[in-house]
Amino acid sequence: MADIPEVYYGSNIAGVDSMFANMSQKLEKIIEHLDFSTIEKKDKVAVKMHLGFNDGYQTVPVFFVRRIVEAIKKVGGVPFVTDNPTAVYNAAHRGYTQETCGCPIIPIAGIKDGYATEKMIDIDGIESLFAAGALLDADAMINLTHAKGHGSCGYGGAFKNIALGGYSAPTRWNTIHGVVHRDPYFDASKMTKEHLEKLREACPKNSPTWNEKEKKATCMFYTCDQCHGGTKLCVEADEGKTGWSINPENFDAFQELMAAAAKIILDSFDLSKVFHLNFALDITPYCDCMGMSMPAVIDDIGIIGSKDIVAVDTATLDLIKEQGLNESVLKKIPEKYIRPNPDLSADLHPWQLLHGPMKDPYKVAQFGETRGMGSSKYKLVEVLSAEETATMEPPKHQYEGGPSFY
Numbered sequence: 326m327a328d329i330p331e332v333y334y335g336s337n338i339a340g341v342d343s344m345f346a347n348m349s350q351k352l353e354k355i356i357e358h359l360d361f362s363t364i365e366k367k368d369k370v371a372v373k374m375h376l377g378f379n380d381g382y383q384t385v386p387v388f389f390v391r392r393i394v395e396a397i398k399k400v401g402g403v404p405f406v407t408d409n410p411t412a413v414y415n416a417a418h419r420g421y422t423q424e425t426c427g428c429p430i431i432p433i434a435g436i437k438d439g440y441a442t443e444k445m446i447d448i449d450g451i452e453s454l455f456a457a458g459a460l461l462d463a464d465a466m467i468n469l470t471h472a473k474g475h476g477s478c479g480y481g482g483a484f485k486n487i488a489l490g491g492y493s494a495p496t497r498w499n500t501i502h503g504v505v506h507r508d509p510y511f512d513a514s515k516m517t518k519e520h521l522e523k524l525r526e527a528c529p530k531n532s533p534t535w536n537e538k539e540k541k542a543t544c545m546f547y548t549c550d551q552c553h554g555g556t557k558l559c560v561e562a563d564e565g566k567t568g569w570s571i572n573p574e575n576f577d578a579f580q581e582l583m584a585a586a587a588k589i590i591l592d593s594f595d596l597s598k599v600f601h602l603n604f605a606l607d608i609t610p611y612c613d614c615m616g617m618s619m620p621a622v623i624d625d626i627g628i629i630g631s632k633d634i635v636a637v638d639t640a641t642l643d644l645i646k647e648q649g650l651n652e653s654v655l656k657k658i659p660e661k662y663i664r665p666n667p668d669l670s671a672d673l674h675p676w677q678l679l680h681g682p683m684k685d686p687y688k689v690a691q692f693g694e695t696r697g698m699g700s701s702k703y704k705l706v707e708v709l710s711a712e713e714t715a716t717m718e719p720p721k722h723q724y725e726g727g728p729s730f731y
């Protein structure tokens with residue numbers, strides 16, 4: 326039987342108000358456990374993260390990015406931070422620069438998002454994906470992820486960071502996001518613009534959408550919450566005229582393709598040189614691509630790290646489930662923005678309570694496990710827990726740590 330992978334976890338809760346119980350120390354302990362020594366001297370190490378868009382600053386804080394970059398340099402690696410060209414171009418706007426990160430920031434698929442290699446894929450209806458060149462060029466990778474919600478699949482974690490973030494724009498936006506429409510969910514020959522308008526009006530999320538340019542109807546599955554398992558108002562409004570239906574396979578297609586896309590990226594590396602770090606801080610309901618600030622609907626949890634991508638995302642989702650939704654924040658948010666399940670005690674993951682029961686956040690990791698990418702069984706090892714640090718003797722308090730100018 327294969328070994329059960331370890332997942333290292335540093336909680337945002339400290340047992341004492343002292344530096345040694347700080348998140349920075351927990352990150353360093355996690356890195357120690359992950360053991361970057363497999364990174365060889367002069368290895369080019371991609372730190373793949375989401376640098377945010379526009380005014381969306383709730384990404385992994387540069388404070389931690391710099392610590393990770395320093396740890397890579399310590400073992401002789403040559404780090405570079407990388408993300409899609411748009412995010413890289415104005416990263417300084419959100420505090421990420423060569424000076425602050427401690428290494429260059431390089432567009433993952435070149436300056437025009439076209440430096441990519443075609444990779445064949447074994448998913449129905451999809452022939453190939455274009456993997457980002459700078460990522461394929463790297464010798465090692467830190468899959469550095471902001472753990473948060475996502476409209477298409479409920480959750481954006483380690484898989485999503487490289488499955489969408491590891492590809493050039495046409496693959497990200499058209500092929501991967503577009504796969505939700507692969508399985509037919511209505512008879513297009515019977516659909517008219519007027520009929521679609523009826524469906525749209527019935528939907529509280531305005532998800533049924535008419536594309537005027539292409540003269541065709543689609544459902545914006547990203548915003549659809551499946552009426553939280555109750556009567557689907559769009560289906561009711563259709564009255565069986567076009568056979569409009571909301572089905573799990575449309576949502577699952579996205580998760581399956583993400584798992585397969587992540588595997589292509591991982592297969593391009595020696596896995597002893599790949600490390601996954603999930604930051605469950607500032608846990609927003611939607612993806613960092615939104616480019617705006619969002620309410621944190623789940624309280625901060627901490628840092629989760631593993632060498633196993635299935636284990637790291639499963640453990641992060643388990644910790645999110647244990648934490649639960651911040652209901653006092655949720656009740657301040659108008660339904661137009663987020664319409665949570667009317668029964669918050671329903672036996673669903675917090676991301677399903679927000680995004681709908683068909684957006685099961687574990688699915689991507691399950692598809693990954695089926696493809697031999699890792700294990701959903703894991704051993705959680707907490708580092709510098711609150712209990713442990715509470716028993717440690719704090720050093721004499723220093724209110725102005727060096728260098729002091731007082």
Ligand code: SF4
Pocket residue numbers: 527528529530531532533544548549550551552557558559560571
């Ligand atoms: S299931 Fe509900 S939320 Fe989804 S498209 Fe239909 S009416 Fe809108």
